[in-house]
Amino acid sequence: MSRFRPPAWFVLLLPAIIILAAVVLIPLILSFYSSFTPYKLTRPETLYKWIGTFNYEKAMKSVHFWSAFGRTVLLLTVALNLEMLLGLGLALLVNKVTYGQRALRTIMMFPMMFSPVLVGFQFKFIFNDNVGLVNNALQSLGLTDRAIPWLVDGQLAFFSIVVAEMWSSTAVFAILILAGLFAVPRDPIEAAKVDGCTPWQSFRHITLPYVMPFIYIALAIRSLDVARAYDIVQIMTNGGPARRTELLWTLIGRTGYVDAKMGYANAMGYISIFLAIIFTVYFFRKLNAARSELGMAG
Amino acid sequence: MGNQKLKVLLGATALAAVAGHSTAGEFDGITLQAKLIGGQQYEALYARIAEWEAATGAKVEVISKKNHFELDKEFKSDLAAGTLGWCVGSNHSSFASQYPNLYTDLTPYLSADFIAEYVPANIAASKIGDALVMLPRAQFDVSALYYLKSVYADADNQAAYKAKTGRDLAPPDTWEEYKEQAIFFTDAPNFYGTQYAGKDEAIVGRYYEMVIAEGGQLFNDDWSPAFNSDAGKRALSWFVDLYQAGAVPPGTTSYLWDDLGQGFASGTIALNLDWPGWAGFFNGEDSSKAAGDVGVIVQPQGSAGIRTGWSGHHGFSVTEACDNKEAAASLVAWLTNEDSQKLESAAGPLPTRTAVWEHVVASAEGDAYRSEVLKAFQAAASHAFPAPQTPYWIEATNLIYPELQAAILGDKSIDDALADAAEAVDEMMQENGVY
Numbered sequence: 001m002s003r004f005r006p007p008a009w010f011v012l013l014l015p016a017i018i019i020l021a022a023v024v025l026i027p028l029i030l031s032f033y034s035s036f037t038p039y040k041l042t043r044p045e046t047l048y049k050w051i052g053t054f055n056y057e058k059a060m061k062s063v064h065f066w067s068a069f070g071r072t073v074l075l076l077t078v079a080l081n082l083e084m085l086l087g088l089g090l091a092l093l094v095n096k097v098t099y100g101q102r103a104l105r106t107i108m109m110f111p112m113m114f115s116p117v118l119v120g121f122q123f124k125f126i127f128n129d130n131v132g133l134v135n136n137a138l139q140s141l142g143l144t145d146r147a148i149p150w151l152v153d154g155q156l157a158f159f160s161i162v163v164a165e166m167w168s169s170t171a172v173f174a175i176l177i178l179a180g181l182f183a184v185p186r187d188p189i190e191a192a193k194v195d196g197c198t199p200w201q202s203f204r205h206i207t208l209p210y211v212m213p214f215i216y217i218a219l220a221i222r223s224l225d226v227a228r229a230y231d232i233v234q235i236m237t238n239g240g241p242a243r244r245t246e247l248l249w250t251l252i253g254r255t256g257y258v259d260a261k262m263g264y265a266n267a268m269g270y271i272s273i274f275l276a277i278i279f280t281v282y283f284f285r286k287l288n289a290a291r292s293e294l295g296m297a298g
Numbered sequence: 299m300g301n302q303k304l305k306v307l308l309g310a311t312a313l314a315a316v317a318g319h320s321t322a323g324e325f326d327g328i329t330l331q332a333k334l335i336g337g338q339q340y341e342a343l344y345a346r347i348a349e350w351e352a353a354t355g356a357k358v359e360v361i362s363k364k365n366h367f368e369l370d371k372e373f374k375s376d377l378a379a380g381t382l383g384w385c386v387g388s389n390h391s392s393f394a395s396q397y398p399n400l401y402t403d404l405t406p407y408l409s410a411d412f413i414a415e416y417v418p419a420n421i422a423a424s425k426i427g428d429a430l431v432m433l434p435r436a437q438f439d440v441s442a443l444y445y446l447k448s449v450y451a452d453a454d455n456q457a458a459y460k461a462k463t464g465r466d467l468a469p470p471d472t473w474e475e476y477k478e479q480a481i482f483f484t485d486a487p488n489f490y491g492t493q494y495a496g497k498d499e500a501i502v503g504r505y506y507e508m509v510i511a512e513g514g515q516l517f518n519d520d521w522s523p524a525f526n527s528d529a530g531k532r533a534l535s536w537f538v539d540l541y542q543a544g545a546v547p548p549g550t551t552s553y554l555w556d557d558l559g560q561g562f563a564s565g566t567i568a569l570n571l572d573w574p575g576w577a578g579f580f581n582g583e584d585s586s587k588a589a590g591d592v593g594v595i596v597q598p599q600g601s602a603g604i605r606t607g608w609s610g611h612h613g614f615s616v617t618e619a620c621d622n623k624e625a626a627a628s629l630v631a632w633l634t635n636e637d638s639q640k641l642e643s644a645a646g647p648l649p650t651r652t653a654v655w656e657h658v659v660a661s662a663e664g665d666a667y668r669s670e671v672l673k674a675f676q677a678a679a680s681h682a683f684p685a686p687q688t689p690y691w692i693e694a695t696n697l698i699y700p701e702l703q704a705a706i707l708g709d710k711s712i713d714d715a716l717a718d719a720a721e722a723v724d725e726m727m728q729e730n731g732v733y
Contacts, residue, residue, distance in 0.1 A: 041374040041377060041378045042377050042378075042397055042689070043377075044377060044378050044380065128549060128557075129547055129548050130487075130547045130549060130561060130566070131561075139487070145487070146486065146487050147486065147487035147547060147548050148548075149548035149549050150549075152548055152552060152707065237552060238498070238552075240497050240552065240700060240703055241496060241497060241700075241706075241707060242701075242703035242704035242706075243700045254696060258693075258696060260374050261693075
């Protein structure tokens, strides 16, 4: 009787399979399973009670969940677009610099080195209505004589969060687009110049198509980031006041870790993952389209 | 016969240990793992652990030092993962009820006389049902009223207040008067009458004590919500009226304790209901613009003639899974005995043992401010009551506070906000099988 010998490819892949299973698959399966239970962290026995799709139904019917969902999509749309525009502008400016560009690139990356928690605290202080920098500056300049409630008013708080997100992450766009700009060939731009194209025309029809793939990669990466936005918002407003800035992950984080309702939090998490998937698929499609326009598809 | 002897011996050992005079070598070879609250202010007490180790022969291995919110998450993870091999944990009266099965009843390991040395209200707040799940340390919190003396001494203020209300201007004894004065003192955006914690457990705790002061209850006996009542509405309207009148900073709904402390220390807030830990900070030349101008009195009363008094205290607990509960109980008793509490309260925090209260009040003689603070907080402590003792307290606060905020900010009426909060809490309690 011959002993079972697994195929060589399987043996070679086995360590990778084991590691992937341990760090990705098992937690995923466990959290997915727990979303069908009333699992509470403080009551481990609840992990074994099957309640079917109760948590999913509860989330689907929850006004708070869907408003947080909507707000997250809004933040994603506004923050990504603004970061992209600013990042593009920043990259174009830095690309023009001939002396000290390396130093500028390093300085540009500083905000990325800050922990989001620190960024949250920093902007919480800046926008504090009583002792904050912005209100003090506005009052000292005589632009207003009242304390503007930056982190209380729904729209202003949303604006403040967008500013904090932009400050910390515009550099991601700038760096990636700058890399794209370095890759733009000089010949077509010079040919366009000879043909009498305006700077706007050569940017619109030559430079931009070349950097579009880089923009879409940055958008895909940042969309995943913003869809999971938590730290900055948690510190600045904790989703409040009165749920005015509640995002998906501040809601899920509070449900899971403060209320200890892990089963329900996981159910909300799994519904939310669709958001990330939809945006990623959308940006990758755009990326492929942009690449095929440049004849790079395949 | 031998068995009897052993019992007597064990009993004597336990009693000696709980009195803080441990017998040399009685716990030789035992190592206790501990998860303690971390922070510079707690280190002086932890230095005493070495003395207990020397006295008993046991070893203490501190495997985690974090703040209570982080410890809370860690305890929940431990419960979930079943990693409960450690023995001694820091506890807090506001968190304790969340882990009803984590900690053991300490009563069998302590003598009745020893327990009687603690302030009875603190011992009552350290129990879940009949089980004494922690021993309180000298970190007791209840809020009293801090105020700026200069605004009351100001002749113009006195005259204007008299003309407006017909009463003399003096620090308030009722919450209605407090509200009136806060609105009167406000000169926004440079000076506000008062401020309050505006989110998380903090605002619900403040609301809770205000409901009690108004003669109501947050929960019925079966833990169904009871705050959607006249008393509940009166309590919430206090917060709403102050906000709508602009007598609090507009950002107050995002304030927590640190923001409030810094706010009062900036000298721009007239009245501030706050914890004892801030007393030194508020009067410190380096830390506070209000230094030298701070007065402290007992907290005001509501329309029911009851004073607010939401309180909390730190303590130490022994896990149910601990293999050496006797040694662990001895350590916990040591860390909260008279000497330990004297040491801790020397730095400012309030004690939870009757004899230590007398000691700190006596030792503050000659320091007018410290005496005023201690007198106020001793009076405050006599009105203290703990957070509702339900494992769902924190979960309930997370459902209640956004609704309170919605009423304060004008997004909802008081009636709607309380109805929505009560409905959410009712649903949560039912989902958890409470009733």
